[in-house]
Amino acid sequence: MQTIEQNVARVLGELPAGVQLVAAAKDRPLAEIMAVVGAGVATIGENYVQEAERVYAVIGHKVKWHLIGHLQKNKVKKAVAIFDMIETVDSVEIAVEIDKRCGEIGKIMPVLIEVNSGREKQKAGVLPEELEPVVRAISSLAHIRVMGLMTMGPRSGQPEDARPYFVATKNIFDKIKQSNLPDVEMRYLSMGMTNSYRIAVEEGANIVRLGDRLFGPRKIDKGED
Numbered sequence: 001m002q003t004i005e006q007n008v009a010r011v012l013g014e015l016p017a018g019v020q021l022v023a024a025a026k027d028r029p030l031a032e033i034m035a036v037v038g039a040g041v042a043t044i045g046e047n048y049v050q051e052a053e054r055v056y057a058v059i060g061h062k063v064k065w066h067l068i069g070h071l072q073k074n075k076v077k078k079a080v081a082i083f084d085m086i087e088t089v090d091s092v093e094i095a096v097e098i099d100k101r102c103g104e105i106g107k108i109m110p111v112l113i114e115v116n117s118g119r120e121k122q123k124a125g126v127l128p129e130e131l132e133p134v135v136r137a138i139s140s141l142a143h144i145r146v147m148g149l150m151t152m153g154p155r156s157g158q159p160e161d162a163r164p165y166f167v168a169t170k171n172i173f174d175k176i177k178q179s180n181l182p183d184v185e186m187r188y189l190s191m192g193m194t195n196s197y198r199i200a201v202e203e204g205a206n207i208v209r210l211g212d213r214l215f216g217p218r219k220i221d222k223g224e225d
């Protein structure tokens with residue numbers, strides 16, 4: 001059995017320069033999250049605001065915090081107090097609320113727009129063809145900085161099955177980047193999880209979000225990812 005420290009060292013050694021590792025920490029015990037931080041992980045990804053608050057209270061600003069789960073309007077106020085980046089902005093409506101709450105505390109929130117690259121009905125995220133108008137609308141908000149895209153891609157099947165969705169997302173990323181929209185800085189492309197991160201990196205991801213690869217298989221699965 002590999003330890004968390006060994007897992008982190010392997011992954012950090014393997015990722016090309018310029019690719020950020022986010023440890024996807026949902027449902028993990030505090031001791032394990034502390035272990036990945038101790039092993040050199042600089043960014044923790046949390047799916048749930050309440051869980052993030054609990055862990056943040058202990059670990060604080062030793063690391064950066066990314067929200068990688070769906071954000072509900074009634075959690076935005078708490079979320080903006082903790083997170084350094086929200087990777088899962090999927091509507092103008094939620095962006096407006098983030099903007100309002102950030103305005104109250106004088107913060108400018110870096111965000112990624114979540115793309116529903118697999119066009120899955122049950123999944124969050126903006127459909128590829130709706131992305132540009134959504135990015136334009138969100139970019140006009142004063143307390144939000146659009147800095148890229150995030151996608152999950154369909155989860156079932158072989159890792160290789162994810163490649164077309166990563167390619168499609170990278171193409172949209174490049175297209176938006178080339179349109180040089182005002183107040184949009186297309187810098188980050190967050191895609192790839194344990195089963196698919198190598199493929200995601202090949203296709204241009206510069207943020208990967210890993211849970212099992214670092215922590216080992218999850219014991220509880222709430223099925224919300």
Ligand SMILES: *Cc1c(COP(=O)(O)O)cnc(C)c1O
Nearest residue numbers: 024068193194209210211212225
């Ligand atoms: C859980 C989760 C991950 C990590 O998944 P693993 O398969 O454990 O690597 C990445 N991104 C999001 C949004 C998640 O919810």
